[in-house]
Amino acid sequence: MSETNGTPMLEASGLRSGYHGVNVLKDISFEVGNEVFTVLGANGAGKTTLLATLARLIPSTAGSISFLGDDVTRIPAFETAARGMGYVPQERGVFPDLTVMENLTVGGMIGERSREERIEEVVELFPDLGNLGNQVAGTLSGGESRMVACGRALMQDPALLLLDEPTAGLSPLYVDMFFEKITEIHQDKGVGIILAEQNATKALEVADRVMVLSLGEAFAVMDAANLTTDQLKEGYRI
Template sequence: MREQAVAPGGGDVSVTPAVSVNGLSSGYGSVAVLHKVEFTVGHEIFAVLGANGAGKTTLLATLAGLLPVFSGSVAYHGTDVTKLAASESARLGVGYVPQEASVFPDLTVLENLTVGGMIGTRPHEERLEEVFETFPDLRSKLHLRAGNLSGGESRMVACSRALMQDPTVLLLDEPTAGLSPLYLELFFEKVAEIHRTRGVSIVLTEQNATQALGIADRVMVLSLGVGSEPMSADAVTIDLLREGYQI
């Protein structure tokens, strides 16, 4: 069922999903990778699972406004962003943490965070303190060059930079890819905590299905660019995952 958008002149915003993806197709050049993907995200953690090459990164980059939409639409809180630039989505409260290292290596940790804090008007210090509440380890690393951090630390900085934007929707592309088991556990906990304490809606892609299911409310399995019907994380069975992971 399609939730209604906010009616002109005001309406019940409680029924407007944080994210609405309708018949979304996108890809590279003229090659479609995503085929009519369809889901909505409310105040929840929504996990997109799928094997390597399934189209998870393509989906999140499209949602972030970095890839052109071939057909279909994307809306945040009822505002259609299909034709808007990525910077416009960011202003609407969409934080995006790409899969690949996304810190500025030559800037310090503090400078990296400052870049994120350029959006919005809430005092910078206040936002920084909240970031330290989530990632206390960063406080002692503020003046280090981001390029000298470990993989896990640099992932924390990338995530914190998105949080500095005061997002209402956070797009996390395989946040645990390549992390050591210790950081992997920590990161899943942090994602759940960010959702709980900040009330941010989260779209997360993952190959670590078991852990993702542990924190997600609902799940969609992406297979060769085709999305399954979203389902409750509790309802996902091993058979279903096996089916979805065949590419």
């Protein structure tokens, strides 16, 4: 039941990567279709390493990545956005010295649709950003800067959006809002999502399929509805 419906957007096969010769990801294989694909795992499991490897910010040492039918295993990181992969890092997703509107505009450098149209859509999704346009991003609250980071990635009109723990450290109100937006981005805009999360309860509510990472290994890849609490606990090693 872990097969995607239709052609996968992204396929990782035997993927390995890490830091300074230390392997973190151990032969990870999975496919992501146009769906909400959630990567769960305890702190240190390798979620951030996986997303950064997919976005080509960390070199893979083995295996392959294909995206929208192309082999992207060795492409430079700056090409990923132009090819339709949006990436929102766990931290520092904004240019702190630029205003909110300038941050969004930077995202809009890629693509053919008018920037104004795209800014309008981002503000429709995150209405708070409409009032913060001239504020310098470095002075925003945690929740506000997450919205800017996400909005900037959406300005690139991505086919697939990689979100690394977008709700970590946010107040419960923002957490609920963000999970609603994730569903909206997928359902209304047709964007595929890879969501790295520690918050299993919330993430499983929005996920179509789930991969549990456990010490850098894919412990389970399956329909989110089929994941049992026991499997989750085992994957989290608790």
